[in-house]
Amino acid sequence: MIEREKGCLVVKVPLVMTNARGLLEAGRSALQPGEQIIDFSEVKEADSSALAVMLGWLRAASLSRSTVKFAHIPEGVVSLAELYGVTELLPLA
Numbered sequence: 001m002i003e004r005e006k007g008c009l010v011v012k013v014p015l016v017m018t019n020a021r022g023l024l025e026a027g028r029s030a031l032q033p034g035e036q037i038i039d040f041s042e043v044k045e046a047d048s049s050a051l052a053v054m055l056g057w058l059r060a061a062s063l064s065r066s067t068v069k070f071a072h073i074p075e076g077v078v079s080l081a082e083l084y085g086v087t088e089l090l091p092l093a
Contacts, residue, residue, distance in 0.1 A: 001026040008039040008071065015043050015050035015077070024053050028060040031068075036061065037093045041072040050077045054090060069093035 001013050001023055009030050013019050027038065038057065040046075054070065054077075061068040071093040073081075081087045 002030055002038075004030065005039075008037045010039045010041070011043050013043075014045035015040070015053065015074070016045055016047045017049045020049040020053050024056045027053070027057045031057070031061055031064050031066045033065045035067045035069065037069050037071050039071045039093075040074055040077075043072075043074055046074045046077045048080055050074070051080055051084065051086065055086070058089070058091075067091075 001019070002009050002011055004010075009027065011023065013023070015023065030036075038054075057068050060066075069091045073090065073092070078087070081090055
């Protein structure tokens with residue numbers, strides 16, 4: 001679901017409701033102290049559950065002495081974040 005490549009955590013599956021719980025847990029497990037960049041460049045499909053997963057990763061990072069930044073967020077997810085008024089909560093790499 002998520003693989004560590006070149007210093008980034010790369011999401012390898014669609015960010016959709018059916019994968020949300022697994023992605024949330026995979027991201028939590030992959031967090032290490034320090035800055036983590038989560039790369040969505042390989043995500044071809046995403047829905048509103050993507051925002052819940054991303055916010056969950058941010059919460060988990062704050063508890064594990066990590067920081068998370070997001071790279072290549074899918075346009076649809078950015079649009080949803082703007083619609084919901086949470087864009088400023090998503091730190092970009």
